[in-house]
Amino acid sequence: MIEYLLVKHSYWFYIAMIMVGFYGMMAKNNLMKKLIGMNIFQWSIILYYISIGSKKGGTLPVVITGQAARAADYINPLPHVLMLTAIVVGVATTGIALALLVILYRKYGTLEEDEIIKAIKQ
């Protein structure tokens, strides 16, 4: 049982993170907390991809010059590349979301979702 848990430990963490982020994104009333949940959600997916890329016995994928590289010696670079893109997307999302929050705060003086909805309905 313990071995079963350990073999995939990285994946358990990512599931836990995804659930935390998802719940925060949906249930929290404060928009800033929603945004934090959104970030956790995105980062959990990054953790998942990075876990795919790992390889037991592999080192970081910088090939030593002067000898033929064997694929088994280096970890898989592709997920890292994909996640660099995903990180950038995460940064960009956060930037735009913060800008929207600034506008909302300027307009309604609060970041609580129910208060904003009440103010909109009036």
Added chain:
Amino acid sequence: MSPEHYPSLIVVTPLMMSFIVFAAGLFNRRICYPLVIATLCACFYFSVTLLARVMQQGSPIHYYLGAWDPPWGIEYVVDHLNGLILVSVALIALLVGIYSRSIAAGEFREEKLPQFYTLFLLQVTGLLGMTITGDAFNLYVLLEIASFSAYAIIGMGEGAAAFAAFRYMIFGTIGACAYLLGVGYLYILTGSLNMADLRDLLPPLYGSRVLMAGFAFLMVGVAIKMGLFPVHPWLPDSYTLAPSSVSALLAPLFTKVGAYVLLRVLFTIFDPTFSVTVIPATAVLGWLGVAGVLFAGVMALAQADLKRMLCYLIVAEMGFIVIGIASANRFGLTGAVLHTVNDMFMMACLFTAVGTINACAGTRNLRDLRGINRRLPVTMGVFVVAALSVIGIPPLCGFFSKWYLVLGAIKAGQWAYVAALLISSLLSAVLFFRVIEQVYFAGHETGDGSKTVIDRIPLSQLAPMVCLALCIMLLGVFSGKLINTVIAFAVPAAL
């Protein structure tokens, strides 16, 4: 440059021009608009050439970016299906681009205009790129470009637009992340990101639990982005409050390109046998479509705001497309593809008309619009043409796609689909005749200038609207030819 590079140029041109427009806007704001129009014209030319070449050679065009072979590098594929979508997207983007000039000038402060046009071009880049790409991860990146520009432009809208944009962003991020997770699940199983390669690698793995979960995530992600029924709540708010200059671009195109991505996932990444029989995905989608069509039809009836009504109509139209896909036979899919194209034009037409009405009358409330036909006869005429097409009056294009959808549903033996399609047509008939009655026949209002009204609208608004209405008629008249020459090859052969 030789035509073999058009697949990359069609995406790279608007991308590079968006930087140039942004830089030029720092020095001279007047130059932005002509640059944008020139770019969109170029895109339209590229797309038409591409479709013509695909039709001529009868097989897909492949383009390897960076000259790396597909599973390792990124590949662009143009076949009959996305060639058709590319032409429609590029044409509507061009017409809406022309249309946006005078509307945007009234909606944004002057110093924002270069930024607006930059985001407009980036939006077009994202949509065209999503359509043309043959790589699952590349699609995610382009989806995000299109989404980001949409969030920003919607956030600039009226009233509570910033809040609507934030909610859209939350939903959109869940959707994009679910899609990314789905791609990750496919990647861990196969080690590939290329759609064609995935299609070859996946069949032995059908039945794997990872694949099921991955498929579910892909479906959820795409459904959110296309505004399918249970996950649509972001759609009415954000598209209603978006600036009129761009809601005509966003509302028809983004959702339809989402529908196209759904088709790609169901029938290109996965084999039809998987989507239809191994997982009854199409059955689930079909019932969601039925529920969506009925729900959105009723909701649309309850709206007093003309634009919000159209937004619910979009949700209903997405239901139509999904019903066509769910029928999973040649008729149904032909109907779905044809309806995707038709609906782009119908919705673009309706949204541009409503944008002009809003700009002229200062309101979109149905009750305040009576007699508007006397001030805006052509705009209302265009509106009526599009409305009749949505209802499904024969010579217009909406009729033919609905005809194929109904045929497909009958052939699939799903009478609930047929009933939903017919009831929805009835609902939209009620909906639009209510509008037409309100505008044309509900009493006389003496045009005493109590409201500030422009009696003549600029040609840059009028011409695109009339073009769109003409497109609706032409698509109707030539729909048989379109089906025989293009869509017949776009439908997966296995069905």
Added chain:
Amino acid sequence: MNRLLSLCITVLAGLLLLYGVEEFPRWGDPQQPANVHVSPRYIEKTLPETGVPNAVTSVLADYRGYDTMFETSVIFTAGVAVMMLLRRSRGKKS
């Protein structure tokens, strides 16, 4: 109500994830498909084909350089978006 619904959806999503993880390859398995199908070429050919020893850089900027171009465009989009949403200039209403 909202919280209960969110909790239900979260738990459902979690169950779906657990359902999938069940059949994942072991963590760090050198023989898992992700490590044997496409990626070996990136490691073995990066030096002869691109001259760059760092496989991450060669994949990022060359093999999948097109993704990275759009990644950079995403950053640019975000910059323009924040500018458009927030920036107000002097002379106008502030």
Added chain:
Amino acid sequence: MVRNLDDLIVRTCSRIMVPFLQIYSLYVYVHGHTSPGGGFQGGCIMAASFILLAVAYDIGEAKRRFSERLNALFCCLGVFIYAGTGAVSLIFSDNFLDYSAWRHILPAGPVMARYYGIAMIELGVEITVMAVMVSIFLDLVTAGEQEAVLERNHD
């Protein structure tokens, strides 16, 4: 929203650190070919140096060294370098982003042309990331009213 922090130690330390940060950023960019690093990381560090200036001094100090229009130009210059590097291959009727087309321009074989092409696009990434990060930071921290904040600090 933005207060002036008048602290000699903070100001002196950050002034000393800024050039090191910038050199380090260039190091990270140049060594992206042979060690972990690259344009994005380097750009973030470069942006951090400007943000440090803005935090330790005031927004005006950062903007005097890096004006708004220049920043906006840099934003699009970076991506333009990237896309332009790719578009050059179209002129030699190679596929888009095929850096080996640079062999017609640079004195290098197709493999080394790719090497230099990668260096060029990483430079583009670095420039854009740096400019956009600074721009987003300044916009957010002043809530978009850069001019107003500047005037207030000036008084």
